[in-house]
Amino acid sequence: MIALVVDGIILGSILSLGAVSLTLVYGIVRFANFAHGDLMAVGAYVAFFLVNTVFATLDIPIATFGPLSFGLPMLLALPLAMLMTAVVAVVVDRLVFRPMRARRYATVMFVIGSLAVAFAIRALVFIIWGPEFHFYTQALRPALKLPFDVRVKPDQIFILLACLAMVAGLYLFLQRSKIGQALRATADNPDLARISGINTEHMMIWTWAIGAALAATAGILLGIDSQIRPEMGWNLLLPLFAAAILGGIGNPYGALVGGMVIGIVQQVSTAFLLPTYKPAVAFVILILVLLIRPRGLFGSEQRGF
Amino acid sequence: MSLLEASEIVSGYGDIEILHGVSLSVGRGEMVAVIGPNGCGKSTLMKTIFGLLTPTGGRVTFKDTDITGMPPHEIVCQGLSYVPQADNTFLSLTVQENLAMGAFLRPDIYAVQAEMAYGLFPDLKARRNAKVSSLSGGQRQMVAMARALMLEPQLLLLDEPTAGLAPVFVEAVFAQIAHVNSQGIAVLMVEQNARLALEHAQRGYVLASGENRFTGESSALLANEEVARLYLGGAA
Amino acid sequence: MTVEAILSSGLLNYLVGFLIVASIYALFTLGLNVHFGDTGLINFGVAGFFAIGAYTAALVTKPLPTGELARYTQQAFGLDQPFLVGIIAAALVSGIIAVLIGIPTLRLREDYLAIATIGIAESIRLVFNNEQWLANGSKGLVGIPRPLYDLVPTAYYNYVYLGIVIIVLAVVAVLLERMIRSPWGRVLRAIREDEVVAAAYGKNVFAFKLQALVLGAMVMGIGGALYAHNAGTISPSVFEPVFGTFIVWVMLILGGSGNTKGVILGAFVFWAIWAGTQFATDAFVPPALNSRAPHFRFLLMETLLVLMLLFRPKGILGEERFVSTLRPR
Numbered sequence A: 001m002i003a004l005v006v007d008g009i010i011l012g013s014i015l016s017l018g019a020v021s022l023t024l025v026y027g028i029v030r031f032a033n034f035a036h037g038d039l040m041a042v043g044a045y046v047a048f049f050l051v052n053t054v055f056a057t058l059d060i061p062i063a064t065f066g067p068l069s070f071g072l073p074m075l076l077a078l079p080l081a082m083l084m085t086a087v088v089a090v091v092v093d094r095l096v097f098r099p100m101r102a103r104r105y106a107t108v109m110f111v112i113g114s115l116a117v118a119f120a121i122r123a124l125v126f127i128i129w130g131p132e133f134h135f136y137t138q139a140l141r142p143a144l145k146l147p148f149d150v151r152v153k154p155d156q157i158f159i160l161l162a163c164l165a166m167v168a169g170l171y172l173f174l175q176r177s178k179i180g181q182a183l184r185a186t187a188d189n190p191d192l193a194r195i196s197g198i199n200t201e202h203m204m205i206w207t208w209a210i211g212a213a214l215a216a217t218a219g220i221l222l223g224i225d226s227q228i229r230p231e232m233g234w235n236l237l238l239p240l241f242a243a244a245i246l247g248g249i250g251n252p253y254g255a256l257v258g259g260m261v262i263g264i265v266q267q268v269s270t271a272f273l274l275p276t277y278k279p280a281v282a283f284v285i286l287i288l289v290l291l292i293r294p295r296g297l298f299g300s301e302q303r304g305f
Numbered sequence B: 001m002s003l004l005e006a007s008e009i010v011s012g013y014g015d016i017e018i019l020h021g022v023s024l025s026v027g028r029g030e031m032v033a034v035i036g037p038n039g040c041g042k043s044t045l046m047k048t049i050f051g052l053l054t055p056t057g058g059r060v061t062f063k064d065t066d067i068t069g070m071p072p073h074e075i076v077c078q079g080l081s082y083v084p085q086a087d088n089t090f091l092s093l094t095v096q097e098n099l100a101m102g103a104f105l106r107p108d109i110y111a112v113q114a115e116m117a118y119g120l121f122p123d124l125k126a127r128r129n130a131k132v133s134s135l136s137g138g139q140r141q142m143v144a145m146a147r148a149l150m151l152e153p154q155l156l157l158l159d160e161p162t163a164g165l166a167p168v169f170v171e172a173v174f175a176q177i178a179h180v181n182s183q184g185i186a187v188l189m190v191e192q193n194a195r196l197a198l199e200h201a202q203r204g205y206v207l208a209s210g211e212n213r214f215t216g217e218s219s220a221l222l223a224n225e226e227v228a229r230l231y232l233g234g235a236a
Numbered sequence C: 001m002t003v004e005a006i007l008s009s010g011l012l013n014y015l016v017g018f019l020i021v022a023s024i025y026a027l028f029t030l031g032l033n034v035h036f037g038d039t040g041l042i043n044f045g046v047a048g049f050f051a052i053g054a055y056t057a058a059l060v061t062k063p064l065p066t067g068e069l070a071r072y073t074q075q076a077f078g079l080d081q082p083f084l085v086g087i088i089a090a091a092l093v094s095g096i097i098a099v100l101i102g103i104p105t106l107r108l109r110e111d112y113l114a115i116a117t118i119g120i121a122e123s124i125r126l127v128f129n130n131e132q133w134l135a136n137g138s139k140g141l142v143g144i145p146r147p148l149y150d151l152v153p154t155a156y157y158n159y160v161y162l163g164i165v166i167i168v169l170a171v172v173a174v175l176l177e178r179m180i181r182s183p184w185g186r187v188l189r190a191i192r193e194d195e196v197v198a199a200a201y202g203k204n205v206f207a208f209k210l211q212a213l214v215l216g217a218m219v220m221g222i223g224g225a226l227y228a229h230n231a232g233t234i235s236p237s238v239f240e241p242v243f244g245t246f247i248v249w250v251m252l253i254l255g256g257s258g259n260t261k262g263v264i265l266g267a268f269v270f271w272a273i274w275a276g277t278q279f280a281t282d283a284f285v286p287p288a289l290n291s292r293a294p295h296f297r298f299l300l301m302e303t304l305l306v307l308m309l310l311f312r313p314k315g316i317l318g319e320e321r322f323v324s325t326l327r328p329r
């Protein structure tokens, strides 16, 4: 059981990062982006492409870092994949959502558009990389044995630390930087932001870029932890939304906690249920939250974060 | 030559036309009041001047620049500022962050302008790191005004700055507005306290049903029997 | 050629099969139109109601397997009831699921229903996939009985079934059209245009939304039942989101959300486009890429939906009083 909780914390940290970025985007673009899971998949696949196809032909030392399963290629691929995913998200915004904003569409139209984008991304992943599972590496790494039968792979400690570092970085960015403050202002009151001289269209670009970069990181970390597959984005959708809503949608700090809770409950549930039921477990939590506390743990009536 | 010139503005929401050709002007350093019954389109006029709504007819010029249909974040560069009637602060941001957003386009003058704002509203200085959502209604109104003053505007648009305030604060707010105006900043003010507004302003416009009804010197409007009876709640 | 030869020719058979499936999709689209077109509810879980309808009808009309078959097929029950009982049961169970999903979500922002409906559809699929005892797990059910099967020679059976499907489609379409033109339907429209205003007029917005959700879900359940009887076999993989849900949205938007005739037209037109792309990929995609060929078609479908949303959000036919989805935010 303790082992499952520890596994849950690792999964939870990845979900947290995904949910934080999902809810950040939600807070500013003001619609539920059903393509977010697929942005995670884009990040994971771009990194896969870089590490296993591009870098493999270059003279990059492939030695892994100590006990970790990856080395310099992955470390180089990470920022590039973040950048590429950000570009994908910004381009999608330009092509799909910005015209909708310009035409002052109702929220429902954006939501439907995002579902189309989600499936389109998935189709492209299938077309480019095929339906098979992929692994970043075939190498098996020994797990560290801790008390209480807990086994932790060194990779997993890296994943946890990386997620925490990313969220902390986002926090500092939002609190301290000028753009971060402007993003918070836009989330809080977009009209007032415009009146204050903030070009909210620029803020949209920042939002998609940051949200997608964080999503890409989450996708890559998930790929390091398990494997990458075309449906990964779709399967993540329910846990991500459950985490975001549990934390109070639009509130990144709540999503951090929400992601942890969902991750732990999902892993612990495998003691009683088939692992394939994990998305359904997330769904049940989601429904319970909606019934008991639809604002989530940390949500308020007020916008902004 | 006037600073702001709005002529024959036709505007509204979607298919609903609210303003059917409203005109007004504000001269340099002038204080002008817009009064009229609830729902006659005063806020709609402000939103249209500031680019939150795009007029279907008419023109807005500021210092001879045509700003009709310009997006708000560009209008603010021209030297206008706007304090909306509702939702006029960033509630989840601190006082200081609200002021920083006011100076978003000019970080270089932020420090100087923030000191000026705290000088004008000393109450805010003590609460500079508090979230605006924790402030009182009167203090929030000060934050809203301070934010709008951060870019050294030449014209300040105020939409019902005293709405919902206790009578003691109403006087104080008018005093602050007068002080701002005395520094050469022109003020265009929508007010429910019509009499008080006209007493402070040099000129006034009375709107009704999305049209100009009366226009003139404040003293003339205050003296006008009909204006007094219909819009000032009593005899002249 | 004799009449007989024409009726049993391959092309005509293909056409009849095509019309049957298109009509069934038209039912899903009609159901979704009650949700989205009339009331503004986003249901991303059409596949869930589709599955529930299909499995309910199958289990209600199928007998329990016996003999050799019982070794390979598990099912929780098999009631061996007539076709119509199966249809009614499918509608009822779908409606009940809709109530369960509506209660926690319909008072909240529109996105929450979208998320929750995805969740219910995925959960339903997972349950049918993993619970072998319920309906034979991932292998699914075979031998679902076909109504009036003994009436005509097997070669002509599809004509009979097409008749049944078209009658159901016509009855449902007429009933829905009447309902939407009734005072009740006008309240749904009002809710879609502006919930706050509808509430201000004293309408119980939640109750009306729930009724619309249930009504649409029942129609989808009926569609699922008709699908099961037509295919004769169902398995969880049929109810994947792209084929179970997304395609229905494409049909709805293509035909004109909010317009009964339009959405039926949308279903037929899109099903024709879909069949056309099948021929196209068969002809142009090299066999080496066969496993990826369907995804080219999916990509095409997704692109079509985005283009429709952007450039023709009212669909082919549009709607007489279309406002809601274009209302400024």
Ligand SMILES: Nc1ncnc2c1ncn2[C@@H]1O[C@H](COP(=O)(O)OP(=O)(O)O)[C@@H](O)[C@H]1O
Pocket: B013, B016, B018, B036, B037, B038, B039, B040, B041, B042, B043, B044, B045
């Ligand atoms: N966002 C909106 N959408 C539609 N109608 C609006 C909106 N805001 C205001 N109105 C309508 O426009 C009219 C004028 O409103 P407003 O300009 O706010 O009046 P005032 O500020 O003079 O009280 C009113 O009838 C009001 O109901």
Ligand SMILES: [Mg+2]
Pocket: B042, B043, B044, B085, B159, B160
């Ligand atoms: Mg007003």
